[in-house]
Amino acid sequence: MIKLNIGIFVLMLLLLLLDIPYNTALPLQQLHVLFRHGERSPTETYPNDPYINHTWPDGWGYLTNTGKLQMYSLGMTIKNQYKHFIQDTYWPKDINISSSYSDRCKMSGQLFCAGMFPPTGEQIWNDDLLWQPIPINYLPRSEDITIAMKAKCGKYDEQLKEARVSPKILELEAAHHDLFEYLTKHTGKHISNIEDVEFLFNTLEIEGLNNMTLPDWVNQSMLATMEKLAARNLALYSETEYMKRMKGGVFVKTVISSMERISEGQSEPYLNLYAGHDITLVHVLRALKLTDTIKPGFGASLILELYSDGEIKVIYRNSWDGSPENMSLHHCSPPCQISAFRKSLESVLPLNWAEECNLE
Numbered sequence: 001m002i003k004l005n006i007g008i009f010v011l012m013l014l015l016l017l018l019d020i021p022y023n024t025a026l027p028l029q030q031l032h033v034l035f036r037h038g039e040r041s042p043t044e045t046y047p048n049d050p051y052i053n054h055t056w057p058d059g060w061g062y063l064t065n066t067g068k069l070q071m072y073s074l075g076m077t078i079k080n081q082y083k084h085f086i087q088d089t090y091w092p093k094d095i096n097i098s099s100s101y102s103d104r105c106k107m108s109g110q111l112f113c114a115g116m117f118p119p120t121g122e123q124i125w126n127d128d129l130l131w132q133p134i135p136i137n138y139l140p141r142s143e144d145i146t147i148a149m150k151a152k153c154g155k156y157d158e159q160l161k162e163a164r165v166s167p168k169i170l171e172l173e174a175a176h177h178d179l180f181e182y183l184t185k186h187t188g189k190h191i192s193n194i195e196d197v198e199f200l201f202n203t204l205e206i207e208g209l210n211n212m213t214l215p216d217w218v219n220q221s222m223l224a225t226m227e228k229l230a231a232r233n234l235a236l237y238s239e240t241e242y243m244k245r246m247k248g249g250v251f252v253k254t255v256i257s258s259m260e261r262i263s264e265g266q267s268e269p270y271l272n273l274y275a276g277h278d279i280t281l282v283h284v285l286r287a288l289k290l291t292d293t294i295k296p297g298f299g300a301s302l303i304l305e306l307y308s309d310g311e312i313k314v315i316y317r318n319s320w321d322g323s324p325e326n327m328s329l330h331h332c333s334p335p336c337q338i339s340a341f342r343k344s345l346e347s348v349l350p351l352n353w354a355e356e357c358n359l360e
Helices: 002-017 065-081 103-116 154-164 167-175 177-187 194-209 220-236 241-246 248-263 278-287 338-344
Strands: 028-036 095-099 271-276 301-307 312-317 325-327
Touching (some): 028 065, 028 103, 028 278, 065 103, 065 301, 103 271, 154 241, 167 194, 167 220, 241 278, 248 278, 248 338, 271 278, 278 301
Parallel strands (some): 028 271
């Protein structure tokens, strides 16, 4: 584990040496950064798991030490990427940080901010600790429609049930029947659909990342197939246009509304940070019409840039140390202005979330 952490630290320094600026042709006006939490421990296991009794230092579903370093590093990396725009000093009125209710997301948000905003000048309160407390905003699971996206929505739940038994999903699962039987035999757990495969893949992936030798029945080809099925399961949660509107569309509308306000001269944070999950990123990427299926890695991030002329650009990293990729907004011809951006996404922007969910 010590060698692994040193390796991550060295990579973190190399990333900071890479000067990856934003488009400097025009000044930036606002940034929105959505990121997945860092590496975590498993949230579940399986009956035949050789590590079923393994003790994870912080418990199940919490950040590992590696995950903590990843998020601290990501904060430093993005700060360096936008060093000509993001101020060195943290000012509460200029910066908003929101998180899922999940502890691993709130911790990731804190670590990200620790890397991005070490105290400077009069904000240094302890010469031996270059850290300062930065508040993280979040809503309870049952009320969050923007990041965790777990608030109850009856009509959405109905469409998800229908999507799970749609002909194309049943055909996909039938095509992998032999794999499901193989996994059931070796795990001691009934694997019957792509959701089961995703949960199992997550556990195997995390154990592998933590230098745990996987059982002999696991091979790389099988893991690659499982990862594709896991990505398809994540996409299933935003299968229809309505489902996109009730999930990722809420986040997209929040971002667009904030961009419109700051463009109109209203007081608005210039930097907005959001700590979420892999499913958060999938929902948003699909609402933006940027991908069909994707399995975001730990620390994956999506950045929406607003420039002074009203142009919007989108950048994505598929992991904490991934290379930034400029995403083509095929539905909005460049330069994509705010008004055109909104219009191109009208079908996934909810007018009234509660009413569209048929809630009282």
